[in-house]
Amino acid sequence: MMQLDPLISLASASKERTILDLFAKDMNRAETFSASTGDLLFDYSKTQIDDKIRDALTDLCEAANLGERREAMFAGEKINETEGRAVLHTALRNLDGGPIEVDGLDVMPDVLDTLQRMRVFAEEVRGGAVSGAGGSFTDVVNIGIGGSDLGPVMATHALAPYHDGPRVHYVSNVDGAHIADTLRQLDPTRTLVIVASKTFTTIETMTNARTARAWMEDGGGDPGMQFAAVSSAVDKTKAFGIPDERVFGFADWVGGRYSVWGPVGLPVMIAVGSNAFDAFLRGGQAMDVHFRAADWAENMPVMLALVGIWHRQVLGHASRAVLPYDQRLLRLPAYFQQLEMESNGKSVAMDGSSLTIASGPVVWGEPGTNGQHAFYQLIHQGTDVIPCEFMVAAQGHEPELTHHHRLLLANCLAQSEALMRGRSLDEARQRMAENGLTGAELDRQARHRVFPGNRPSSTLIFPKLTPFVLGQIVALYEHRVFVEGVLLGINSFDQWGVELGKELATSLGPIVDGEETASGKDGSTAALVAYALRHRG
Numbered sequence: 001m002m003q004l005d006p007l008i009s010l011a012s013a014s015k016e017r018t019i020l021d022l023f024a025k026d027m028n029r030a031e032t033f034s035a036s037t038g039d040l041l042f043d044y045s046k047t048q049i050d051d052k053i054r055d056a057l058t059d060l061c062e063a064a065n066l067g068e069r070r071e072a073m074f075a076g077e078k079i080n081e082t083e084g085r086a087v088l089h090t091a092l093r094n095l096d097g098g099p100i101e102v103d104g105l106d107v108m109p110d111v112l113d114t115l116q117r118m119r120v121f122a123e124e125v126r127g128g129a130v131s132g133a134g135g136s137f138t139d140v141v142n143i144g145i146g147g148s149d150l151g152p153v154m155a156t157h158a159l160a161p162y163h164d165g166p167r168v169h170y171v172s173n174v175d176g177a178h179i180a181d182t183l184r185q186l187d188p189t190r191t192l193v194i195v196a197s198k199t200f201t202t203i204e205t206m207t208n209a210r211t212a213r214a215w216m217e218d219g220g221g222d223p224g225m226q227f228a229a230v231s232s233a234v235d236k237t238k239a240f241g242i243p244d245e246r247v248f249g250f251a252d253w254v255g256g257r258y259s260v261w262g263p264v265g266l267p268v269m270i271a272v273g274s275n276a277f278d279a280f281l282r283g284g285q286a287m288d289v290h291f292r293a294a295d296w297a298e299n300m301p302v303m304l305a306l307v308g309i310w311h312r313q314v315l316g317h318a319s320r321a322v323l324p325y326d327q328r329l330l331r332l333p334a335y336f337q338q339l340e341m342e343s344n345g346k347s348v349a350m351d352g353s354s355l356t357i358a359s360g361p362v363v364w365g366e367p368g369t370n371g372q373h374a375f376y377q378l379i380h381q382g383t384d385v386i387p388c389e390f391m392v393a394a395q396g397h398e399p400e401l402t403h404h405h406r407l408l409l410a411n412c413l414a415q416s417e418a419l420m421r422g423r424s425l426d427e428a429r430q431r432m433a434e435n436g437l438t439g440a441e442l443d444r445q446a447r448h449r450v451f452p453g454n455r456p457s458s459t460l461i462f463p464k465l466t467p468f469v470l471g472q473i474v475a476l477y478e479h480r481v482f483v484e485g486v487l488l489g490i491n492s493f494d495q496w497g498v499e500l501g502k503e504l505a506t507s508l509g510p511i512v513d514g515e516e517t518a519s520g521k522d523g524s525t526a527a528l529v530a531y532a533l534r535h536r537g
């Protein structure tokens with residue numbers, strides 16, 4: 001496990017100065033404390049990290065054998081030890097790379113073959129060669145949850161300017177409202193349903209899939225022609241009645257939350273076309289190449305991870321906000337929540353011992369500028385420090401609306417500046433005096449207008465949100481999670497913490513149905529069941 005003592009001493013020494021002091025001392029700070037690859041720039045200069053702290057952070061990488069661990073992942077070693085699996089989502093974007101072996105077999109021919117089948121199918125759906133009982137497909141409904149939903153939803157929103165295929169909808173929640181509201185607007189004879197589930201057992205997805213099939217049959221559609229499946233459990237897709245040529249399989253070494261690059265990305269490919277999807281894969285691959293080649297201090301995923309470790313494990317900040325100034329990235333925070341929190345929300349180390357340092361932080365956020373008018377109050381003046389991760393493009397997709405984009409960019413930059421700069425009591429007093437206040441009232445009012453400042457943030461800036469750039473961003477965060485996981489000494493690729501709730505939901509099924517009593521349950525659960533039964537109408 002990480003040895004944090006040197007960093008903790010550096011952290012207490014850093015309390016003597018502000019981030020602004022660091023800028024005053026070093027004209028080139030923005031350049032020194034940033035990393036770039038391709039057209040992406042990651043600026044972490046608005047943090048307390050200085051040379052010594054960065055050295056101590058990169059020492060952690062050496063101590064944890066990060067280089068070796070990284071290569072073990074890329075080489076297909078079974079680094080997901082609690083499930084006995086390799087971790088090879090990088091193979092899905094290994095378009096021009098060499099062979100990758102798992103158990104002595106090269107996985108690339110299968111990966112490329114499935115990708116080619118996806119391309120053909122996606123283009124046939126888009127062009128109308130594959131159609132429904134009532135004609136070419138106008139709509140696609142992807143039914144999946146967690147990793148079989150969040151990645152493609154996020155990417156579909158992000159790539160809206162490239163969307164020239166049928167409309168794509170996503171149903172995830174087992175709440176009947178989700179599927180009812182989605183299907184209500186659709187023609188059952190011209191809708192393609194993709195059932196996406198790695199395991200093909202997830203109760204929400206299978207329940208929604210059966211409801212969609214009944215809706216299609218009742219409405220004159222043909223599930224034999226209008227259903228496709230994405231899964232690593234091909235036997236189960238057959239049992240559900242989906243013909244093999246409509247099944248896009250993937251291996252168990254693709255984790256659900258890392259799966260958007262493969263068949264789980266099929267709805268995205270149908271929306272934007274196979275060329276744009278290829279560009280997304282190439283963006284991911286470019287980040288892989290950078291991650292494997294760059295020195296720690298120049299390595300964007302590594303530095304993003306080390307900034308995370310500095311804020312969470314060293315300074316103890318319990319959450320981090322991800323704040324994309326991009327409306328089309330509105331689902332990115334939700335996607336990162338699964339990616340980061342399901343991966344690194346663990347309290348047991350790889351060897352079974354209890355973690356003696358903090359696990360990964362709470363990740364949350366909303367696009368700017370909306371968040372500014374909602375929760376930024378707490379970020380600026382609340383008692384907790386929340387490190388902020390800003391994200392913004394230099395250019396939008398609407399040439400006729402560049403004035404909007406300028407405002408967006410100005411707001412993004414203003415927020416990180418405000419967090420760092422703050423406003424002192426003297427400055428606030430001066431403003432109040434200008435407003436004509438005096439004496440105790442001036443003092444009282446001024447105090448409410450003080451911003452502590454010295455609050456850390458980082459900014460990821462890129463030219464434009466293209467498929468390639470999106471691929472870079474997603475792979476950047478995947479590798480960040482990997483690096484943080486290696487430094488924490490945990491397995492970032494299992495998710496045992498979701499099991500207990502699933503088991504209890506299964507046992508509560510007959511109780512909620514009124515077929516069994518709640519007598520074995522705790523008092524609260526029994527009382528809530530009784531209430532639901534009284535009011536179920």
Ligand SMILES: O=P(O)(O)OC[C@H]1O[C@H](O)[C@H](O)[C@@H](O)[C@@H]1O
Pocket residue numbers: 145146147148196197198199200201202205256257342495498
């Ligand atoms: O793709 P599926 O097998 O249906 O799984 C969907 C999701 O459910 C599980 O509970 C896990 O927490 C997620 O990691 C997974 O992405």
